[in-house]
Amino acid sequence: MIKNIDIADIKIGMYVHDLNCDWTSHPFFRKRFLIKNDAEIAKIVEAGIHELYIDTEKGLDVSHARSVDEVNASLQQQMIEAVTSKPAPIITLSFAEELGRANRIKSQAHALVKTVMQDVRLGRAVELEQVEPMIESITESVLSNSGALLTLLRIKNKDDYTFLHSVSVGTLMIAFCRSVGMDMETIHLAGLGGILHDTGKALVPDEVLNKPGRLTEEEFDIIKRHPRDGFDILSRTEGISEIPLDITLHHHERVDGSGYPHNLKGDTISTLAKMAAIVDVYDAITADRCYHKGMAPTDALRKIFEWSKYHFDPKLVQAFMRCVGIYPVGTLVLLESGKLGVVIEQHDSNLLTPKIKVMFSSKSNTYLQPEIIDLSRPLGFGGGDKIVRHEAPEKWGINPLRFM
Ligand SMILES: [Fe+2]
Ligand SMILES: [Fe+2]
Incomplete structure (x- = not known):
């Protein structure tokens, strides 16, 4: 056991x-x-x-000692209690309406981060004029429907991982800051910090950065230099402000003092750096890497919630769960009726009753005519079902994105 x-x-x-x-x-x-x-x-x-x-x-x-199932069941219950009745951000466009723009932003932002990292390798400074318009576009997309861009950014492959991870962290920071009600100026600077947080990785040799499998302690020591290197590089950028520098330098600090580079503890770490630590880990563990499969978002949130006892700020972790939902958009879920569906939209006030596109019957093992149901509504009014749990897409051979 x-x-x-x-x-x-x-x-x-x-x-x-x-x-x-x-x-x-x-x-x-x-x-x-x-x-x-x-x-x-x-x-x-x-x-x-x-x-x-x-x-x-x-x-x-x-x-x-408690079994893993007991621990998980109790964490899931605590997560539900932590997020129910708190409103999710208002959406102005549907997922499908936002998808086209989100797709363009993903590829443009990917190219931009790649250029920035290459420039840094060549010893050039990062120019804000290059990056700021991209932050504006990402913010517009997040304000319309954050699920679209965030779902697309979960798909990464090993060659573009480092670049798309930066775009993800920037996007998640914008969504997170907005959901806790920060002002537009702070949201913008946090997004900038997110997209630039791993700039120092430009100085890590490729064979260490993309090494499949375990690193040696020496190799990990090289990786650990990136927050400081990034801070030094960005300090040379004209017009850069405190927030992106702080996020870059402190996104690997942990509230119990076990992080790096400064072993900062508790509230000596700024709120934005603590938020960046959460979204950075969330994106890293949900991504498919060459040496392991990424976790489903719900599992990743449960893990972060569990780790928040020591590593993260528990209040901010709860706020982050309210931001992305316990079943984030794009999650494959099993319903009480035995149907499988994909979460396409969060409900405004209850994160346990999102809109689902159902398309598969787990009972008969066959595809169904896709249909959208709203779990917040009763039977006969487009609802009447309930999420049992999320499911790994590989288990069913279903690609949830195909149905969005
Ligand atoms: Fe990092
Ligand atoms: Fe990172």
Whole structure:
């Protein structure tokens, strides 16, 4: 059985199933392993891990520990309690109406970030005039229907990952800042910080940046330089303001002090840098990388919610869940009726009752004539169904985007 244990209960002879930390923070750990000596325990403690998952069939057990299913069920319940009754942002265009513009923005922004990174490699400074109009376009798209661009940006492949990740983080920052009611000036600067946050990665050699599999500690030390390098590079940009510099320098800080480069703790990290840390990890763990498949957004949110006990600001994590929804647009969900559908729009006031396009019957294993249902409405009025859980698209061989 997979069980969740406190770091205080860790012992030699236990089999680590999951270190319960985002793998972008500790890419040098083996994924699963038997603990053989105290040095391994010390390394785990040193990495700032507070709780982890063990496999009790492959190693020692802790009888009082909760199983992974119990932990997940309780987290899901807490997530639901945290976000229900809070309004989602108002949408002015439908997903389909926004999709065309969002598609153009995705490819233009990708090209822009690629150029910026190449310029930085050649020793050139980043010019704000190049980037600012793109932030404006992204903001317009987010204000119309944030689901469209965010859904498109989840699709990345290994060659364009670094660039599209920057665009994603910029877009998520804009959506997040807006959903917590920040002013337009701050939203703009946070978007700029998001799109530029990994500029320092331009100085990381490709073979380290795109290395499939685990990094050595030396390689990870090279990656860890990027916030400082990015800050130095952007400090040379004419007209740059405090907010993008702060986001660039501090997006890898963690509230328990386990982050880098400055091991800042709690409120010594600014709100915007804490928000950037959340969206950065969310985008990184939902993306498909060459060495692992990305998590479904709902699972990623649950993980971040779990980690928020130590690494993130719990209030901001809740605010982020309200921003993207527990079942973000584009998520494949199983309904009580046995139908499968894809979330196409969040409901204004209840994130558990979005609009769904149903298109598959899990009972008869056949495609259905696609139909839009509104879970906030009763049976006979276009609703009358309920989400049981989200499903992995691979499990059913369904590409949710095809139905949007
Ligand atoms: Fe980063
Ligand atoms: Fe990043």
